[in-house]
Amino acid sequence: MEIKRLTPEKEQGLVVVITGNGKGKTTSAMGMALRAAGHEMKVCIIQFMKGDLYSGEWDGVTHLGKYVELFHTGKGFCGIEGNPYPHSEHRKNAQEAIDLVKSKLASNAFDLIILDEINNALALNLVDLEQVKEILSLRPDRLHMILTGRDAHSDIIDMADTVSEVREIKHAYRKGIVPQPGVDY
Amino acid sequence: MEIKRLTPEKEQGLVVVITGNGKGKTTSAMGMALRAAGHEMKVCIIQFMKGDLYSGEWDGVTHLGKYVELFHTGKGFCGIEGNPYPHSEHRKNAQEAIDLVKSKLASNAFDLIILDEINNALALNLVDLEQVKEILSLRPDRLHMILTGRDAHSDIIDMADTVSEVREIKHAYRKGIVPQPGVDY
Numbered sequence: 001m002e003i004k005r006l007t008p009e010k011e012q013g014l015v016v017v018i019t020g021n022g023k024g025k026t027t028s029a030m031g032m033a034l035r036a037a038g039h040e041m042k043v044c045i046i047q048f049m050k051g052d053l054y055s056g057e058w059d060g061v062t063h064l065g066k067y068v069e070l071f072h073t074g075k076g077f078c079g080i081e082g083n084p085y086p087h088s089e090h091r092k093n094a095q096e097a098i099d100l101v102k103s104k105l106a107s108n109a110f111d112l113i114i115l116d117e118i119n120n121a122l123a124l125n126l127v128d129l130e131q132v133k134e135i136l137s138l139r140p141d142r143l144h145m146i147l148t149g150r151d152a153h154s155d156i157i158d159m160a161d162t163v164s165e166v167r168e169i170k171h172a173y174r175k176g177i178v179p180q181p182g183v184d185y
Numbered sequence: 186m187e188i189k190r191l192t193p194e195k196e197q198g199l200v201v202v203i204t205g206n207g208k209g210k211t212t213s214a215m216g217m218a219l220r221a222a223g224h225e226m227k228v229c230i231i232q233f234m235k236g237d238l239y240s241g242e243w244d245g246v247t248h249l250g251k252y253v254e255l256f257h258t259g260k261g262f263c264g265i266e267g268n269p270y271p272h273s274e275h276r277k278n279a280q281e282a283i284d285l286v287k288s289k290l291a292s293n294a295f296d297l298i299i300l301d302e303i304n305n306a307l308a309l310n311l312v313d314l315e316q317v318k319e320i321l322s323l324r325p326d327r328l329h330m331i332l333t334g335r336d337a338h339s340d341i342i343d344m345a346d347t348v349s350e351v352r353e354i355k356h357a358y359r360k361g362i363v364p365q366p367g368v369d370y
Contacts, residue, residue, distance in 0.1 A: 005238075039367045
């Protein structure tokens with residue numbers, strides 16, 4: 001079978017927001033990184049609020065070698081039970097991540113930048129709406145940007161080209177199944 | 186920062202369904218493949234109804250080398266305008282894909298099997314409900330299985346552990362932006 005390849009008449013950077021309370025937001029962004037690597041595009045992933053809990057994509061993307069760079073920043077989820085860090089420290093970490101995003105934007109080295117959990121970071125006041133808007137305004141036309149995390153701000157949804165809401169219909173943890181490697185992290 | 190690693194007290198295969206009309210179903214499954222490769226798990230992806238239109242994940246997964254095998258089967262989307270193949274030919278292809286799934290199941294070589302667009306194939310009568318149920322019943326306890334595609338059957342949702350519905354809030358194509366490599370395919 002001969003493979004057909006679409007070539008868009010006009011290449012255009014998209015802003016994609018993946019939000020909602022279901023499983024599959026970060027996961028979907030990782031899938032786009034994999035797909036982009038297949039197209040030999042350069043991808044930068046900056047994870048907000050990820051902390052020190054290992055997730056499979058950290059090693060997964062190393063297999064994507066020269067195409068994908070991933071930075072996990074933060075001290076884990078802010079505001080959930082058991083997280084020992086004060087809000088000020090979460091905010092400081094998220095602010096450093098914002099600086100990282102700006103430097104990666106300025107490098108002009110990427111075709112796709114993924115801002116993982118930034119919607120969450122905004123909802124929790126770790127970053128400011130004006131900062132996220134500024135980042136979107138600095139985006140060159142050809143650059144794709146994906147913003148994940150629940151509770152996306154309506155102004156960000158307005159600025160996006162494609163927005164998906166991942167709704168939880170059911171989740172294994174509700175029947176007591178602990179998180180499983182490969183699927184859940 | 187020292188990295189903490191979760192190790193589930195009990196490893197348990199999950200059935201995950203990703204359905205709905207929004208962008209991010211196949212993409213999410215590809216993200217789980219990437220994540221699983223990071224955990225050095227073996228992944229088999231069988232795509233139903235994909236046809237000959239290139240998608241970035243076909244090359245993307247080659248970077249995941251020994252961890253991921255991907256098979257794209259089918260003759261493109263059935264029932265959409267411009268697709269020249271009769272239903273019988275789509276069904277024949279999907280039936281071959283079912284046989285492939287069964288042989289991969291029997292090989293016992295995988296930790297995660299992704300059945301991409303199988304929900305769709307079932308809704309379009311290219312495969313039968315009993316066939317999908319049989320595949321789920323053949324799944325060993327430790328094996329994860331992910332079923333993607335819109336219009337997931339309620340019986341399959343009942344049998345799943347985790348189900349997400351990806352809802353379209355907006356999509357770039359509705360304002361006339363053609364599909365873009367890396368993000369849309």
